[in-house]
Amino acid sequence: MLLYPGLTQLDLTGPYEVFRRISDAEVLLVWKTLDAVVSDGGMAIVPGVRMAECPRCEVLFVPGGPGQVDWMLDEEVMEWLRVQGREAQWVTSVCTGSLLLGAAGLLRGYRAACHWMSRDQLALLGATPVAERVVVDGNRVTGGGVTAGIDFALRLAGELRGEDEARGIGLQLEYDPMPPYGPGSPEGSELGLITGVKQKAKGMMARRREATERAAERLRGEG
Numbered sequence: 001m002l003l004y005p006g007l008t009q010l011d012l013t014g015p016y017e018v019f020r021r022i023s024d025a026e027v028l029l030v031w032k033t034l035d036a037v038v039s040d041g042g043m044a045i046v047p048g049v050r051m052a053e054c055p056r057c058e059v060l061f062v063p064g065g066p067g068q069v070d071w072m073l074d075e076e077v078m079e080w081l082r083v084q085g086r087e088a089q090w091v092t093s094v095c096t097g098s099l100l101l102g103a104a105g106l107l108r109g110y111r112a113a114c115h116w117m118s119r120d121q122l123a124l125l126g127a128t129p130v131a132e133r134v135v136v137d138g139n140r141v142t143g144g145g146v147t148a149g150i151d152f153a154l155r156l157a158g159e160l161r162g163e164d165e166a167r168g169i170g171l172q173l174e175y176d177p178m179p180p181y182g183p184g185s186p187e188g189s190e191l192g193l194i195t196g197v198k199q200k201a202k203g204m205m206a207r208r209r210e211a212t213e214r215a216a217e218r219l220r221g222e223g
Contacts (some may be wrong), residue, residue, distance in 0.1 A: 003031040005169035008066015009039040018153035060088040064095030094143040103215035115145035124216040
């Protein structure tokens with residue numbers, strides 16, 4: 001599980017809570033150093049292994065968050081993702097983590113999910129954007145925005161250990177969502193609410209698109 005400054009902690013901690021319960025699984029939190037990594041909301045999370053010392057993993061997982069913008073143009077992060085992605089049995093992400101995978105060239109030709117406000121940017125990186133909560137295409141498994149991470153992780157747990165174990169983990173977590181104000185999706189929200197949320201994120205979205213376009217240009221140059 002990749003850690004990086006500026007990630008959205010629930011993108012990481014939701015799947016982590018599922019992954020750590022998978023039988024015979026060792027979950028590694030990976031970053032460049034072992035210094036605490038601070039999320040976009042100020043939560044500090046401590047990595048367990050440096051990128052340079054990380055073994056080849058069966059599952060590569062990348063969370064999203066505002067910090068993703070800075071790291072999709074970082075060559076050390078991109079190269080680590082490429083190396084791990086070439087040998088991983090599963091290449092996965094949640095939210096805008098799929099843009100990081102895409103920037104590393106790992107989603108070319110694949111269907112993929114992303115946060116709804118950034119989903120269209122996947123096309124710039126050679127992927128096919130899909131408006132679904134969890135998308136499985138070959139060994140690529142991607143989740144939608146933030147809370148979709150739990151759905152994603154349970155689906156992957158089923159792929160790894162079978163449906164019975166995944167259902168057991170869901171029961172341990174009492175995963176039975178009942179949103180008090182209706183679904184938190186653009187399909188289930190009124191236009192005024194959608195417009196307001198987009199307006200609040202306007203600056204961030206402009207930065208993200210610029211970074212995605214630069215990453216796409218680099219990918220084109222690499223062939």
